[in-house]
Amino acid sequence: MTRDTLSKHAFMWPAFLIVLIVTLFPLIYALTVSFQTVRIVPPMPPEYVGLRNYAEILESGRFWNAIGVTATIVFISVMFQYVIGYALALTLHHNVPGASLYRVAFLLPMFMAPVCVALIARMLFHPVLGPVNEFFTLFGLANIPFLTNPTLAISVLIVIEIWQWTPFVVLLMLAGLQGLPNEVFEAARVDNISTWRRFRDITFPMLLPLSIAVIFIRLIEGFKVIDTIFVLTGGGPGTSTETLTLFAYNEGFKKFNIGMASALSFLFLIVVILFGTVYLAAAQRLTRRYQ
Amino acid sequence: MADPHVTLRSITKSFGAVQVIPPLDLEIRHGEFIVLVGPSGCGKTTTLRMLAGLETVTSGAITIGDVDVTATPPGERDCAMVFQNYALYPHMSVRNNIGYAMKVHGATPDEINERVSEAADLLGLEPYLDRKPKNLSGGQRQRVAIGRALVRHPQVFLFDEPLSNLDAKLRVEMRTEIKLLQKRLGTTAVYVTHDQIEAMTMADRVVVMRAGIIEQAAAPIELYERPANKFVANFIGSPAMNFFDAEIKDGAVLIAGQSLTLPKERFETLGNRSKVIFGIRPEHMRSSDHAVDLTLVPEALEPLGAHTLVLGRLGSDKITAQVDPRFPVEIGRPCTVKVDMNMVHFFDPETEVRL
Ligand SMILES: Nc1ncnc2c1ncn2[C@@H]1O[C@H](COP(=O)(O)OP(=O)(O)OP(=O)(O)O)[C@@H](O)[C@H]1O
Numbered sequence: 139m140t141r142d143t144l145s146k147h148a149f150m151w152p153a154f155l156i157v158l159i160v161t162l163f164p165l166i167y168a169l170t171v172s173f174q175t176v177r178i179v180p181p182m183p184p185e186y187v188g189l190r191n192y193a194e195i196l197e198s199g200r201f202w203n204a205i206g207v208t209a210t211i212v213f214i215s216v217m218f219q220y221v222i223g224y225a226l227a228l229t230l231h232h233n234v235p236g237a238s239l240y241r242v243a244f245l246l247p248m249f250m251a252p253v254c255v256a257l258i259a260r261m262l263f264h265p266v267l268g269p270v271n272e273f274f275t276l277f278g279l280a281n282i283p284f285l286t287n288p289t290l291a292i293s294v295l296i297v298i299e300i301w302q303w304t305p306f307v308v309l310l311m312l313a314g315l316q317g318l319p320n321e322v323f324e325a326a327r328v329d330n331i332s333t334w335r336r337f338r339d340i341t342f343p344m345l346l347p348l349s350i351a352v353i354f355i356r357l358i359e360g361f362k363v364i365d366t367i368f369v370l371t372g373g374g375p376g377t378s379t380e381t382l383t384l385f386a387y388n389e390g391f392k393k394f395n396i397g398m399a400s401a402l403s404f405l406f407l408i409v410v411i412l413f414g415t416v417y418l419a420a421a422q423r424l425t426r427r428y429q
Numbered sequence: 430m431a432d433p434h435v436t437l438r439s440i441t442k443s444f445g446a447v448q449v450i451p452p453l454d455l456e457i458r459h460g461e462f463i464v465l466v467g468p469s470g471c472g473k474t475t476t477l478r479m480l481a482g483l484e485t486v487t488s489g490a491i492t493i494g495d496v497d498v499t500a501t502p503p504g505e506r507d508c509a510m511v512f513q514n515y516a517l518y519p520h521m522s523v524r525n526n527i528g529y530a531m532k533v534h535g536a537t538p539d540e541i542n543e544r545v546s547e548a549a550d551l552l553g554l555e556p557y558l559d560r561k562p563k564n565l566s567g568g569q570r571q572r573v574a575i576g577r578a579l580v581r582h583p584q585v586f587l588f589d590e591p592l593s594n595l596d597a598k599l600r601v602e603m604r605t606e607i608k609l610l611q612k613r614l615g616t617t618a619v620y621v622t623h624d625q626i627e628a629m630t631m632a633d634r635v636v637v638m639r640a641g642i643i644e645q646a647a648a649p650i651e652l653y654e655r656p657a658n659k660f661v662a663n664f665i666g667s668p669a670m671n672f673f674d675a676e677i678k679d680g681a682v683l684i685a686g687q688s689l690t691l692p693k694e695r696f697e698t699l700g701n702r703s704k705v706i707f708g709i710r711p712e713h714m715r716s717s718d719h720a721v722d723l724t725l726v727p728e729a730l731e732p733l734g735a736h737t738l739v740l741g742r743l744g745s746d747k748i749t750a751q752v753d754p755r756f757p758v759e760i761g762r763p764c765t766v767k768v769d770m771n772m773v774h775f776f777d778p779e780t781e782v783r784l
């Protein structure tokens with residue numbers, strides 16, 4: 139073995155082992171657990187059950203309901219986050235008066251811990267004490283059960299997601315806009331291209347790769363939403379706002395059914411990969427139209 | 430001036446408290462090729478951008494074809510601009526880059542195709558029509574940018590140093606191409622460059638600027654032969670003109686203890702002067718019907734093939750002389766060159782204005 143290949147191994151193996159220990163081992167461990175029944179309370183010896191955990195989950199309506207809830211929250215909120223965030227970024231980019239103040243103000247929600255956001259929202263939307271309801275009663279409306287009506291509860295969760303994560307889109311799109319070459323837009327202005335056409339034909343296509351990345355990040359992150367829902371509705375009323383992560387949490391830490399929770403995590407992973415792949419494939423077709 | 434097409438009337442531009450263009454007046458004829466030239470930071474780009482409408486004027490007025498466009502947005506001025514770094518739409522093919530503005534303005538596909546292929550033909554771009562800008566060389570990109578300006582059939586072309594990113598050979602080719610194209614189309618053009626050779630070869634009229642002020646606006650030959658002041662004399666011509674403090678006395682110029690006889694009529698207009706700036710271009714150190722001898726001390730030689738540059742000293746001043754390649758010269762040993770006294774220039778030592 140030459141010195142070259144020797145040093146190659148010296149560099150490679152530690153990294154490989156760390157990856158193995160830090161990421162692969164827990165993953166593999168979780169995978170084995172998902173094929174067993176493991177109960178912590180009451181403690182029971184683990185028992186190999188094959189794919190029974192998976193089958194049980196796939197047969198339960200609660201799982202499919204959770205997928206539906208998660209997908210609804212994620213897709214609707216990410217759509218609004220992107221549209222509103224992009225619009226705000228465009229406005230800020232064009233230096234409206236006081237832009238620097240807005241720039242900071244718009245970013246604040248992102249820095250707040252989701253749990254705090256949820257606590258604040260819980261106060262805001264409180265059926266009796268909340269200012270939102272107070273506002274509506276001003277117009278003579280009856281108290282609105284924001285958090286106890288399934289549709290309204292999901293809407294509130296979506297609004298919170300939008301409120302909290304639009305700044306992320308603003309931040310990245312603004313960075314993208316500021317990185318675009320100025321002259322290209324000046325050339326378009328000299329050629330008498332209207333503002334709307336400049337956006338549609340130049341800005342949007344040039345920022346499309348960034349848009350795709352931003353939406354992708356938000357989608358993946360969105361699928362993991364748990365804290366706001368945990369605090370705000372706890373998945374209720376019933377299971378009408380229970381997302382996949384919350385479902386897994388309930389299985390693992392309320393029923394202490396670790397095998398089930400592990401299986402759920404893997405199904406969750408598959409769901410995310412599935413949605414992600416479909417999304418990226420669609421995005422690629424879109425970019426090909428431009429690139 | 431008869432039939433001005435574009436006029437700048439006392440336009441000024443300030444960025445905050447800094448005035449970069451003091452009142453500037455310029456009239457440009459129909460079909461004229463105007464080149465703005467000057468050292469870096471003198472306000473050429475700013476002037477051009479004000480003409481395009483990309484920069485507002487602080488005061489003054491701009492008219493294009495008798496219409497006051499001072500407050501008109503860039504798109505409605507009917508100018509087409511070529512930028513230094515091309516400013517092509519990176520995600521569009523060459524064809525779409527050239528045809529995009531027409532498409533937006535509602536031209537029919539046939540019309541667009543026709544004009545695009547016309548422009549592509551003119552600029553030799555047919556093989557690249559379906560490529561993206563990133564897959565083109567600098568020269569090809571620049572031609573696309575020019576094509577994009579051409580197809581609009583604008584009233585005025587504006588060029589901001591379009592050739593400065595190209596290599597020397599391509600630059601020479603492209604400047605001829607642009608010049609011919611402009612003459613063929615007969616479109617008024619304003620061209621910014623800091624390269625005086627580009628300015629001289631392309632322009633109908635060169636506008637030499639310094640710190641926002643027009644030092645001289647004249648045809649290239651006029652600029653070369655009769656520079657309005659020392660700045661222009663120094664800026665135009667390569668290698669640059671030699672300047673010496675001198676005295677005119679009894680029909681001769683006295684420099685560093687040497688006496689150079691002036692042609693009679695020249696002396697009559699100038700008269701005796703105790704202090705003048707004497708200017709002579711290196712290429713005018715040659716024989717003529719009125720040549721006199723000048724002795725200098727060579728310090729270095731630069732053989733350029735067609736001729737040789739002798740860099741030396743006259744008294745304590747630096748001097749550059751252009752001589753025949755076979756001219757006998759040795760470093761350190763004083764040599765005598767001819768000076769064509771028909772071609773010398775005099776400037777006022779205070780105002781630096783031509784005498
Ligand atoms: N947006 C701006 N804000 C402040 N000062 C500016 C701005 N744009 C240009 N200037 C100043 O105006 C002066 C003229 O600039 P301009 O770009 O017109 O020079 P130029 O003649 O084109 O030079 P170059 O040959 O280097 O391109 C410079 O001193 C520059 O610093």
Ligand SMILES: [Mg+2]
Nearest residue numbers: 473474475590
């Ligand atoms: Mg410039």
